[in-house]
Amino acid sequence: MLLILALGTIWLGLKIAEEVYRIAVVFTGVILLAMGFVLAPSFIQIGSVLLLLGVYQLYISQPKFNMLVRNEVEAVKTVKCVGPNCSVVNAD
Known part of the structure; x- marks a missing residue:
């Protein structure tokens, strides 16, 4: 009962506009x-x-998609030509 009351209180607290x-x-x-967790049976605590x-x-385990996209865009910007007859391009 305390766990349900605690979750409801936290949810209500997040909806209040006044910061204090x-x-x-x-x-x-x-x-x-914390009190509800301490008083709960062991199978609820372990669960x-x-x-x-x-x-x-x-x-x-989820990859950061934005970082991957940003790195791929930077790699595309720096590669101008691929092949044996290409000259070296300055990345700046």
Whole structure:
């Protein structure tokens, strides 16, 4: 019950426009989340940790698409000619 209340409190805190109240409500939600996690049965604790590790692995393994596109554009800009009869082109 505390875990559901904590998640609701954090969600409500993120919707508040006033910064001081937002920080106070989110902090209260984090305290409730910690208390709910400590009081939860061990299978819920282990399941939560495994779920968070799975989400972390999914997030980490994703390549950064913008960086790849930027590097490919830079490579295309620097290559002017490909072949044995090409002269060296200054990259600047």
